[in-house]
Amino acid sequence: MRVSVQTAVFDLGTESNAFAASVPTAGAIVTFTGVVRDNAGTLSAxxxxxxxxxxxKAIAAMIEQAITxxxxxxALVIHRYGRLAAGEPIMMVATAAPHRGDAFAAAEFLMDYLKSRAPFWKKEIGADGAAWVAALSSDEAALTRW
Amino acid sequence: MIDVLYFAWVRERIGLPRERLDTAARTVRDLIAELTAREDRYALAFADLTSLRVALDQELSNFDAPLQGIREVAFFPPMTGG
Structure with missing residues (x-):
């Protein structure tokens, strides 16, 4: 298991390849990457x-739960903090398993939990000012399926 | 003594990221009442508890949880990771 909370940008290809190389016996690897979105075309950062x-601690506990x-x-989770520009990667999850069903399910589980149970807060900075991103009730509801 | 941490707009409303308090509060709710009575900026930050979350010693908790033995309390809005 690796958890990295970092300011530095990461390279999806490099991280994916390193993760794959570390699990030579896995039959399936799933990766997910979240990217800074600029919905209205006005996001500065x-x-x-x-x-x-x-x-x-919270992320490690989520991974432990996924493993049981x-x-x-x-499994691997990288999550950035600090100031990010549109188009930059925010975070990635990678899971490795003998079979794809487990790898997909665990990746989705980790994503759902990272959204609402990992202590991160996003603020969008635009030309007209800054606003905290509100948590979505659909993200909270997504946890009930697990 | 207890360390109280504030994140995101809670930190902005209160105007500081953390402080060390000498409190007799028995529960999180008591601590909030104590802070709210102190100054308007606290009252503003704690006005709507449904939009707040609390962690005790870095574990998510609830407003009725006892503070006995707790070293660190953190208040923040619902999380937006991922």
């Missing part, structure tokens, strides 16, 4: 704040 200490729930070879 996104600022992400987090709770150092709790963030790493599905047959996983390994």
């Amino acid at each position: 996104m600022e992400i704040e987090h709770y150092p200490g709790m963030t790493e 729930r599905w047959t996983l070879t390994d």
Whole structure:
């Protein structure tokens, strides 16, 4: 298991290849990457704040839960904080398992939990000012399926 | 003594990221009442508890949880990770 909470940009290809190389016996690898979206075309930057200490613990606990729930070879979560520009990667999840069903399900589970249970807060900074991104009730509701 | 941390708009409304408090509050709700009575900026931050979350010693908790033995309390809005 690897959890990295970092300001530095990461390269999806490099991280995916390194993860794949670390799990030579896995039959399936799923990766997901979240990217800073500029819906209205007015976003100057996104600022992400987090709770150092709790963030790493919360993510590690999510991965532990995924490992007990599905047959996983390994899992990786990278999540950035600080100031990010539109189009930059925010975070990635990678899961490795003997079979794809477990890898897909665990990746979705981790994504749903990261959305509403990892202590990150996003602020969108635009030409007209800045606003905190509100949590969506649909994101909270997504947890009930697990 | 207890460390109280604020994140996102809670931090902005209160005007500081953390403070160390000497409190007799028995629960999170008592602590909120104590802070709210202190100054308007706290009252503003804690006006709507449905839009707030609390963590005790870095674990998500609830407003009725006891504070005995707790070293760190954090208040923040619902999380928006991912």
